[in-house]
Amino acid sequence: MTPQLTNTDLVELTAFRRLLHQFPEVSGDEVETAKRITTELERLAPGRILTGLGGHGVAAVFDSGVAGPTLLFRAELDGLPIQEINDQDWVSQIAGKGHLCGHDGHMTMLLALGRLIARRPVATGRVVLMFQPAEEDGSGARAVVADPAFDAIKPDWAFAIHNEPGRPFGFVALRAGLMNCASQGLAITLQGKTAHAADPQDGVSPALAVAGLIPALNALGQGGALDDRFRLVTITHVTIGEPCFGIAPADGLIHATLRATDDSALADMAAQARALAQGAADQFGLKVDFAVCDDFAASINHPAAVEVATAALDALGMDHGPEGLPMRASEDFGVFGWGAKAAMLCVGPGVDYAALHNPDYDFPDDMIPVGAAIFDRIARDLLGS
Template identity: 55%
Template sequence: MTLTNSDIAELTAFRRDLHRHPEVSGQERETARRVVSALSNHPPDTLITGLGGHGLAAVYAGPADGPTVLFRAELDALPIQELSAAPYASSTAGTGHLCGHDGHSTILMAMARLLSRRRPAKGRVVLMFQPAEETGAGAAAVIDDPRFKTIAPNYAFSLHNMPNLPLGHVGLIAGPVNCASRGLRVAFTGKPAHASEPENGTSPMAALSGLMPDLTALSHGTTQDPDFTLVTVTHVQMGAAAFGIAPGDATLFATLRTLTDDRMNALCETALKMINETAAHNKLTVTHGFEDIFLHCENDPHATDILRTALDTLDIRHDASGLPMRASEDFGRFGHTAKSAMLFLGAGMDHPALHNPDYDFPDDLTPIGARIFEQVTRDILGG
């Protein structure tokens, strides 16, 4: 089955409505409501709402027993101000769909149209609209929700649009495709003093100025290297915003990346040893915490072969372009519950990069993504 011109026009309007009303991770209530409203015209056999927060799972079942195939999209937007003259630009200050999650959700809505017209011959298709992807919290919350056990997918697939790949070209490989990452928050405490008498205080300045280059020096190699590591200092704050006070406290944020989860454990250990030794040398107390924890995303060989076969059937070009990516993806956790694979769908060589304030999802990708997922469905479940 294929999408009609009317389908594509209505799906484009749906995508742009989502784009106009973005919500950040954990706050996707209205986005979920819009999805539920759109699904009412293409009703699934089962609809699970409030899954792991504001997540949704729409289940379309075939008449015979068979595997369960899950396709995942994301609901959340980013806390970034959009810079766009488009009539459907974000109406929420400081928030924008600048990663394409509105487009990914629209691809699943296209699948809902196709599945409502023709169910698979066997098994089930689950359209998973996941919350809180950008913080790395959403997939874990969905999987930990007791109702996820009623879904229990055998296969899980996803896609992400990818600027700097030709429009419609696909990046696909087996093995690691997205890095593990986590945010490290470090707080130093010393003693403030009058700015005219800094010797009477204990300043974190020397600790910060030494740690920033030392932490970034832990970076090594490229994603083609199994031992790839990258440390990026993303935020530093020291003392009060005043001229009369020598600082006594400081906060440092850094993002740690590795190709695999195992390598992440070693990088965290090395970074924390460096931080603790620096604090002790500078007579500071120190605390730390980890946030925005993403597991690495690894494509299962069998699931990757299924995607590759579908792409070949549709005569869609694909190769290993841009993979593995440095960026992280919350989809990796689904690989712990099912045979999973993710593909990367080219958004155009000159398209603005993800998370840029002028990014916008190319609507031409909606029918391409839907064709791929539709082909995967029929290859696995028939119909």
């Protein structure tokens, strides 16, 4: 018989989720969150706990002692730099920061799974509970996988759940192939020379270069259907000079988010964007610099992992399908799929639920046992019990 979470479990896990919710930490700063997770994992007495993975990542290893595959389940540690607007008792206590994407709930689902595995170990192989840092800026999964300590827990299979408002409660969206687009934030800095506004010819202004680059960058990707030809450029921020009237500007800045359905297409588009910026800089006598932020690989579901997840959902009697997939939004879980058979599952919290990254979003605690049950069934189907 599959172990179940008790009422005591649910009360304790809910309280812990709400504690996490009150003290969000943004990407790269998840020091206290990692400590709280580590303390909870120690109570489960896994065979090994790794800390400091790729920054503040934490992993717990439950090893059966019998040869078999390594199965990794991932959650995210970080919150968002958004002020929460809610009136519940567990509202964020950190000004300007909030768990408004549900990562507090994802962490708690993984801890719930840990309780089930600790009570009834798997028969073969290993289960790794991976709490990764810095998902929101796309750097965390890459840093974890690149960490030499990750080699000791490198998985054969990897699974993750993300809540997705707009879907019925408990409905699971999944498909083989693309789940989330690749994307990259490209910052283009143009530098010239200031002059008096009465004598702009004495300076080197980026104004015309910026004015020309905006439509040129947009032309690289107009969106459309999410097929192999999908490309999208979104200009997210533009500035030139200072907010005054007496100075012809010297500096210009453009932030553009580039998005495509695969990593190679994104790389091609990024190269084209850089070439456009370099050409504009050369035309107007400017220097140009580039910086990359929020760099996300495409998240691709492996067919075998989708088959395993689908069988688990069928066994649990849960509705599922490919509706609303793939998604334009990015998710750095795809990096774990570079070396493992991986699948991301999107679970609905409700059709009319507040959207992710909205200031009034809060993870629904009723989803904790749902996610734990899915993960637990996948683990036992692959590893036995």
